[in-house]
Amino acid sequence: xxxxxxxxxxxxxxxxxxxxxxxxxxxxxxxxxxxxxxxxxxxxxxxxxxxxxxxxxxxxxxxxxxxxxxxxxxxxxxxxxxxxxxxxxxxxxxxxxxxxxxxxxxxxxxxxxxxxxxxxxxxxxxxxxxxxxxxxxxxxxxxxxxxxxxxxxxxxxxxxxxxxxxxxxxxxxxxxxxxxxxxxxxxxxxxxxxxxxxxxxxxxxxxxxxxxxxxxxxxxxxxxxxxxxxxxxxxxxxxxxx
Amino acid sequence: xxxxxxxxxxxxxxxxxxxxxxxxxxxxxxxxxxxxxxxxxxxxxxxxxxxxxxxxxxxxxxxxxxxxxxxxxxxxxxxxxxxxxxxxxxxxxxxxxxxxxxxxxxxxxxxxxxxxxxxxxxxxxxxxxxxxxxxxxxxxxxxxxxxxxxxxxxxxxxxxxxxxxxxxxxxxxxxxxxxxxxxxxxxxxxxxxxxxxxxxxxxxxxxxxxxxxxxxxxxxxxxxxxxxxxxxxxxxxxxxxxxxxxxxxxxxxxxxxxxxxxxxxxxxxxxxxxxxxxxxxxxxxxxxxxxxxxxxxxxxxxxxxxxxxxxxxxxxxxxxxxxxxxxxxxxxxxxxxxxxxxxxxxxxxxxxxxxxxxxxxxxxxxxxxxxxxxxxxxxxxxxxxxxxxxxxxxxxxxxxxxxxxxxxxxxxxxxxxxxxxxxxxxxxxxxxxxxxxxxxxxxxxxxxxxxx
Ligand SMILES: Cc1cc2nc3c(=O)[nH]c(=O)nc-3n(C[C@H](O)[C@H](O)[C@H](O)COP(=O)(O)OP(=O)(O)OC[C@H]3O[C@@H](n4cnc5c(N)ncnc54)[C@H](O)[C@@H]3O)c2cc1C
Ligand SMILES: NC(=O)c1ccc[n+]([C@@H]2O[C@H](COP(=O)([O-])OP(=O)(O)OC[C@H]3O[C@@H](n4cnc5c(N)ncnc54)[C@H](OP(=O)(O)O)[C@@H]3O)[C@@H](O)[C@H]2O)c1
Numbered sequence: 001x002x003x004x005x006x007x008x009x010x011x012x013x014x015x016x017x018x019x020x021x022x023x024x025x026x027x028x029x030x031x032x033x034x035x036x037x038x039x040x041x042x043x044x045x046x047x048x049x050x051x052x053x054x055x056x057x058x059x060x061x062x063x064x065x066x067x068x069x070x071x072x073x074x075x076x077x078x079x080x081x082x083x084x085x086x087x088x089x090x091x092x093x094x095x096x097x098x099x100x101x102x103x104x105x106x107x108x109x110x111x112x113x114x115x116x117x118x119x120x121x122x123x124x125x126x127x128x129x130x131x132x133x134x135x136x137x138x139x140x141x142x143x144x145x146x147x148x149x150x151x152x153x154x155x156x157x158x159x160x161x162x163x164x165x166x167x168x169x170x171x172x173x174x175x176x177x178x179x180x181x182x183x184x185x186x187x188x189x190x191x192x193x194x195x196x197x198x199x200x201x202x203x204x205x206x207x208x209x210x211x212x213x214x215x216x217x218x219x220x221x222x223x224x225x226x227x228x229x230x231x232x233x234x235x236x237x238x239x240x241x242x
Numbered sequence: 243x244x245x246x247x248x249x250x251x252x253x254x255x256x257x258x259x260x261x262x263x264x265x266x267x268x269x270x271x272x273x274x275x276x277x278x279x280x281x282x283x284x285x286x287x288x289x290x291x292x293x294x295x296x297x298x299x300x301x302x303x304x305x306x307x308x309x310x311x312x313x314x315x316x317x318x319x320x321x322x323x324x325x326x327x328x329x330x331x332x333x334x335x336x337x338x339x340x341x342x343x344x345x346x347x348x349x350x351x352x353x354x355x356x357x358x359x360x361x362x363x364x365x366x367x368x369x370x371x372x373x374x375x376x377x378x379x380x381x382x383x384x385x386x387x388x389x390x391x392x393x394x395x396x397x398x399x400x401x402x403x404x405x406x407x408x409x410x411x412x413x414x415x416x417x418x419x420x421x422x423x424x425x426x427x428x429x430x431x432x433x434x435x436x437x438x439x440x441x442x443x444x445x446x447x448x449x450x451x452x453x454x455x456x457x458x459x460x461x462x463x464x465x466x467x468x469x470x471x472x473x474x475x476x477x478x479x480x481x482x483x484x485x486x487x488x489x490x491x492x493x494x495x496x497x498x499x500x501x502x503x504x505x506x507x508x509x510x511x512x513x514x515x516x517x518x519x520x521x522x523x524x525x526x527x528x529x530x531x532x533x534x535x536x537x538x539x540x541x542x543x544x545x546x547x548x549x550x551x552x553x554x555x556x557x558x559x560x561x562x563x564x565x566x567x568x569x570x571x572x573x574x575x576x577x578x579x580x581x582x583x584x585x586x587x588x589x590x591x592x593x594x595x596x597x598x599x600x601x602x603x604x605x606x607x608x609x610x611x612x613x614x615x616x617x618x619x620x621x622x623x624x625x626x627x628x629x630x631x632x633x634x635x636x637x638x639x640x641x642x643x644x645x646x647x648x649x650x651x652x653x654x655x656x657x658x659x660x661x662x663x664x665x666x667x668x669x670x671x672x673x674x675x676x677x678x679x680x681x682x683x684x685x686x687x688x689x690x691x692x693x694x
Contacts, residue, residue, distance in 0.1 A: 010263070012301075037264045040318060040410075044304035048329050183263065 005029045005076040007058055007113060008083025009038060012182035013132065016202035017080065022049040024206070029073055031058035032083075060109030061101070070116040078209065079117045081110055081131045085147075086184050092146045099146055106150035111157055118161055121170040130173045130209060131158045135217065138176070138226045141242040162214060173208045174215045177201045178222035194221075246296065249546050250287035251553030252614055252642055255675055261298040265383075265409050271297060272407060272671070273381040279674040280403040282347030283322060286354060287556040288642025289675035290402050297407060299349050305329055306410060314372060316412040319349030324489075332486050335415040336472070336532070338370035342588075344489075344537050349408045354639035355400035355595075357602055359448035359470065359536070362593040366602065367413070368399035374411035379671030383409070397662040400599035402638060404663055404672045404682070420485040422473040423448070423535040425528045427521050433463025433574070437567055440467070440591045440606075447471050448535075453587040454514045455577065455610070462574055465589070466521045470535055479529060489533035489540075510585045549585075549613045557584075557622055558609035558637040559629040560592060566606040569632040573608075573625060580621045584610035598655040598662075601637045609640070619643060638676065646681035656682075 004021050006014050009030035018028055022045045030038050035055045042053045058069055060083045085105035092098040114129055121127025136144050137151030155174055162172035179185065180196045196219050204218035217223035232240075247254040259281075262268040272278060279293035283300065299320030307316040313335060315326065323337060324344040330336065339351075339358045346356070351367045352374065364370075373387035376398060384406075386395040398405040426446075430436045436451050443449055448470035457464045475485050539545055546554065561569040570589075577584065588609045595602040612618050626648050629636065635652030636644050650656055660682065663670060670683050677683055 012263070015263075037266065040304040040306050043306045047305055047308055186261070 001025045001027065002077035003027045003029065003075065004078045004080060005031065005073055006080045006082060007031050008060070008081065009035070011082045011084070011184075012198045013177070013180065013201050014080065014082035015041060016198035017082070017205050018045065020199075020202045020206045022051050022053075025049065025051060026078075027052040027054075029054045029056055029076060031056040031069075031073075033057070033059050060105050060113065063109060063112045066113045067116055070113065070120065074117075074120045076117075077126065078128045078130070079114070080205070081114060081129070083109070084132065084134075084151075084184070086144070087147060089142075089144050089146055102146050103150045103153075106147065107153045107157075110154050114157075114161070118165060118170065118172075122165060122168045125169045128171045128173070128209060128212070129158075129161070130175060130205060131155075132175045132177065132205075133158065135176045135178050135222050135226050139230050139237075141240075143242060159215075171212045173213055175201075175205055175208060176215065176217050176222065176226075177204075178217070178219060178225075246284075246292060247553070248284040248286050248288060248291060250555055250640075250642055251546060251549075251551075252555065253289055253292070253675065255289070255292045255294075257292065257294055257296045259296045259298050261301050263301045265302075265377075268297065268302070268407060268409060269377055269381045269383065272377055272379065275671070276669075277671055277673040279672060279677075280349060280353065280407050282320060282350035283345050285341075285343055285346045285350065287554070287640040289679065290354070290639055290641075291350070292675040293673055299347060299407075302409065303347075307412070308333075313415045313417060314412055315415055316410060317348055318410050319352075319374075319408045320347050322347055323351070328488060330415055331418075331421055331488055334418060334486065336418045336421075338414055338416045339364060339367045340536055342537065343540055345540065348411050348413075349403075352399055352408055352411060353401055353403045355597060355600060356639070357592065357595075359450045359590065361595075361602055362444060362449070362591050363447055365593065366399070366595055366597075366600070368396075368597060370414045371399065372412040372414065374398070375409045376406040377409055378406045379667040379669060384666075393662050394666055396597050397599070397659055399597045400601065401659070401663070402599070402676065403674060404667075404670070404677055406666065406672060418472050419475045420473045420478055420482075421487050421532055422478060422482065422485075422529050423470045423532055424473045424477060425530055425535060426469040427524055427526055427528065428467040428469070429518065429522050430463075430465050430467060432460060433567070433571060436463055436465055436467065436589060437606075440589075443467075443469055444591070449591065451589040452517075453589050453608075454518060455574070455584045455587045456511050456514060458578055462571070462578065464518070465587075466518060468535075473529055477529070482529070487531065489531070489537070510583070549611070552614040555612045555614060555618060555622065555642055556609060556640045557612060557625065558607060558640050559625070559634050560601065560603055560607040560637070561605050561629065561632050561634040562603055563605040565632040565634070569628070569634070570606060570608060573628055576625065576628065577610075577621070580617065582612060582615070582617055582621050584612050586611040598659045599638075599653060601635065601639070603635070605634070607637070609637075638680075641676065644680070646679065649680045649682075 004026045008014055010032040035057050046053045087098050087102040133155040134151040136148040137155045140148055158172050158174045179190045201218050208216045243256045243258055245254045246257045260271050262271050275295050278295040278297050281291035281296045281298050302318040302320035305317045341356045355366045355368050357366050376384050384391055428439050446469040451465050451467040453465040590607050592602040592607050594604045630648050630651045
């Protein structure tokens with residue numbers, strides 16, 4: 001079974017996904033900031049699924065550390081990019097530091113680490129990279145366009161990379177989750193009918209891996225919703241409060 | 243802020259819920275709040291885990307260590323018994339004590355000090371508990387066992403979440419040869435026979451009796467007694483090929499949208515009648531899976547909603563052995579007279595239990611489910627008086643309504659308990675709706691000062 005590297009392994013979605021891969025006998029490398037927080041989770045997965053689980057320190061914003069980090073784990077066959085930073089749109093509008101951080105985590109940091117692994121995979125003509133982007137990157141709206149634009153950048157980056165890597169048997173999948181109940185969205189209100197659970201997203205991600213899907217909206221209803229939202233003419237859209 | 247309620251769907255409270263993922267996150271959360279209450283899977287029926295500020299443990303759900311030699315397991319407090327079963331059953335182990343549902347957490351099992359159908363033989367959950375780590379109101383993390391911080395260890399067993407937040411715990415498991423139970427079914431005609439059968443079968447590892455409460459007069463207490471033993475491998479019929487079989491995930495969601503109240507006296511009467519008849523026909527000795535023996539209701543994910551929008555009250559009390567028979571008769575008659583029929587009644591013989599806030603005592607415990615409707619609260623108040631006059635007490639883990647008046651009578655060691663709570667949590671930072679209702683923080687604090 002191929003070895004899976006999970007970047008941003010403390011996230012709610014990634015823990016659900018890690019369990020899904022563990023259930024299917026994959027060995028895991030869980031990478032995150034202050035990764036010792038994951039010791040109990042590491043024990044849990046290795047005990048229950050009899051797999052090997054390694055912890056590794058990783059910070060998306062510390063781009064200088066990325067080449068060294070990637071070298072250490074270049075033998076992995078699958079890389080999952082979960083880290084993300086929603087930040088505060090409100091704060092970011094007047095504060096460059098917050099804006100920069102949103103772009104840095106969601107776009108720059110992601111591009112930095114994915115680029116290195118893509119290179120390794122290309123040389124070996126083998127590998128899968130799965131990036132967790134967002135429906136927020138499909139259309140800019142006032143409530144979260146800084147985060148949205150960083151995710152949009154990440155989506156387009158993954159799309160281009162997919163195109164470039166195709167001849168080398170390296171697969172790139174873009175996952176676009178809809179509103180999901182996780183730490184990131186704790187406290188925010190959203191219609192419960194449209195709120196997904198982490199394990200629903202995890203299932204979709206595992207399926208995208210198995211079936212080598214390109215772009216996945218999860219739950220699938222979001223494909224339709226985003227289709228509609230994207231078809232609203234800009235002249236009308238700009239007047240909406242979204 | 244969302245509305246929250248527990249299994250009985252009463253009371254409903256507006257609360258802020260925080261769900262930490264890590265120990266350190268829990269510590270900073272507790273430090274940042276003036277008051278908070280721990281909550282697991284909300285399977286206590288009433289308000290034991292409700293409050294304005296709730297710390298939900300459901301994301302602290304990792305199994306940390308399994309010791310094959312000692313048969314012990316260490317896990318985070320938010321791990322459900324279902325998850326533990328999934329892990330241990332294929333290895334030949336079982337829970338030492340289990341309630342009637344597997345959807346509760348280890349933290350909840352400790353804080354309510356749960357009992358099972360084997361209480362008379364194997365005690366409460368605390369009797370199998372080795373140690374735990376607990377976070378106090380100031381964020382301090384303490385290790386507790388029978389020898390280390392022993393007072394806090396004991397107070398936390400049945401401490402209703404008021405002593406601190408348990409983060410991890412270690413306890414012993416029980417070895418099994420198969421995942422099947424050898425069940426003996428005995429149909430009884432009335433209360434007298436039920437008591438006789440209980441006493442005669444005290445050697446049975448598991449025992450419980452289902453009582454048909456809608457029977458009147460002589461048939462009062464007519465019921466079905468179910469005894470159980472873990473089946474040994476050579477006792478399995480040949481058609482069972484694999485001795486270790488896990489439960490399947492149930493999750494049948496019945497369409498409650500159409501019925502506000504699926505359960506009503508008529509449907510219950512029919513069901514009781516059919517159940518009894520069926521059990522009478524059933525073979526006296528039968529091999530069945532642990533899931534069917536221990537957790538029959540788990541197959542319906544949302545059965546609590548059958549009781550209608552207003553919810554249900556579970557009334558569980560215990561009477562000392564000397565008063566059990568006469569007392570139960572009086573209480574059942576009182577209920578019969580009220581015309582308010584409980585839909586489910588489960589009787590069990592208990593052994594004694596030593597913790598400060600222990601519910602069990604040597605005697606009989608009866609658990610009754612009442613749909614909430616006019617008159618129920620009044621009836622239960624009258625029953626409270628009877629139960630306490632008979633020297634019994636109410637199971638607080640399931641309570642949603644008892645008045646503060648009875649607390650000291652039922653739990654005479656409450657002052658000692660509160661002393662320990664205050665020793666470790668001087669501002670009593672762990673506060674639940676139940677605690678407020680029972681006057682634990684106000685009345686007892688005032689009285690305690692007078693006491694010294
Ligand atoms: C169908 C059904 C059958 C049942 N059968 C039985 C039975 O046979 N025997 C029995 O004894 N009980 C039984 N119960 C009751 C149930 O086992 C207890 O109420 C149990 O405590 C529920 O655990 P929970 O995880 O849902 O916790 P909750 O209901 O959320 O909380 C229960 C108590 O535990 C405290 N608590 C939870 N986690 C922690 C923690 N980490 N640290 C400190 N305190 C904590 C809470 O503050 C609260 O006081 C049954 C309940 C149901 C719904
Ligand atoms: N929840 C939703 O509705 C939703 C919808 C669409 C897309 N997404 C995306 O899904 C992914 C997972 O998020 P989630 O919902 O599971 O939320 P989450 O639990 O808040 O996860 C965010 C993760 O990103 C990590 N992270 C942030 N900055 C980092 C950095 N500099 N270096 C390394 N890791 C960093 C966080 O780690 P720490 O623990 O160290 O903070 C955390 O593990 C994110 O990319 C998010 O943008 C979420």
